[in-house]
Amino acid sequence: xxxxxxxxxxxxxxxxxxxxxxxxxxxxxxxxxxxxxxxxxxxxxxxxxxxxxxxxxxxxxxxxxxxxxxxxxxxxxxxxxxxxxxxxxxxxxxxxxxxxxxxxxxxxxxxxxxxxxxxxxxxxxxxxxxxxxxxxxxxxxxxxxxxxxxxxxxxxxxxxxxxxxxxxxxxxxxxxxxxxxxxxxxxxxxxxxxxxxxxxxxxxxx
Numbered sequence: 001x002x003x004x005x006x007x008x009x010x011x012x013x014x015x016x017x018x019x020x021x022x023x024x025x026x027x028x029x030x031x032x033x034x035x036x037x038x039x040x041x042x043x044x045x046x047x048x049x050x051x052x053x054x055x056x057x058x059x060x061x062x063x064x065x066x067x068x069x070x071x072x073x074x075x076x077x078x079x080x081x082x083x084x085x086x087x088x089x090x091x092x093x094x095x096x097x098x099x100x101x102x103x104x105x106x107x108x109x110x111x112x113x114x115x116x117x118x119x120x121x122x123x124x125x126x127x128x129x130x131x132x133x134x135x136x137x138x139x140x141x142x143x144x145x146x147x148x149x150x151x152x153x154x155x156x157x158x159x160x161x162x163x164x165x166x167x168x169x170x171x172x173x174x175x176x177x178x179x180x181x182x183x184x185x186x187x188x189x190x191x192x193x194x195x196x197x198x199x200x201x202x203x204x205x206x
Contacts, residue, residue, distance in 0.1 A: 013072040013079075014167075016160050017117045025066025029059060050203045057196030064189045069116035071160075073167050076176045078105060082116045084186050089113075090179035091172040099161050107181050118160050 036055045040048040064083035072079040078094060080087040095106045103115040171177045 013074045014163070016071040016073070016115075018069065018119060021066045021069065021117070021119075025062050028062050028066070032058060032062070046203055046206070050200065053196050053199035053203055055196070057193055057200055060189045060193040060196070064186070064193075065116075068186070068189065071115050071117050071164075073164055075167070075171045075174070077179070078164065078168075080105065080113050080115060082114065084190060086184045086186065087113050088182040088184075090181075091168050091174075091177035093179060093181050094168050094172065097161055097165050097168065099158060103157060103161055105164075109181075111181075118157050120157050 032055060036051050039051040043051065068081060068083060070081045072081070077088055077090045080089070089105060089107055093107050095108050095110070098104045098106060098112075099120065102120055103118045104112045105115060106112050
């Protein structure tokens, strides 16, 4: 008789990204590719090589600041993918999540990591605050068609941060959420950008 070991299922991530940032990044890359291909085909002398070096420098940066940022949260940990590094924080290592002019997570050592993919919308926050004030002045809790109370909406960024705080408060003490922070630099972004920058400087200086 053989015994089989079952692997516990992996916790499913909640993924938070900026659709506007991704769309802007895709548009910039398409425009750069169009202009760059035209310059490579029709340019003379060192122009094609200079353009290619420029694209090698610029495209990774565009990807880093628009398409790459994301936040992944599950019952065990928070993973932050920022432009130039990945940060993995088990919930036990998280001290708190702060919202001001930017959204940040703070670890137990006091180190702050900005959440690039969860931007702060001051306009959305003011709109939500005005709606909350109108509800408070009315003196009654708004009710839905089903007869249940309706939650007054918050801005998208504040709602996301509230969800992450709930994950933290619920799972920080669990055994699966124990550990220490891990930071990994995004060399797949940094290396080509540095190579492109060096080539661009050399070609311009020649």
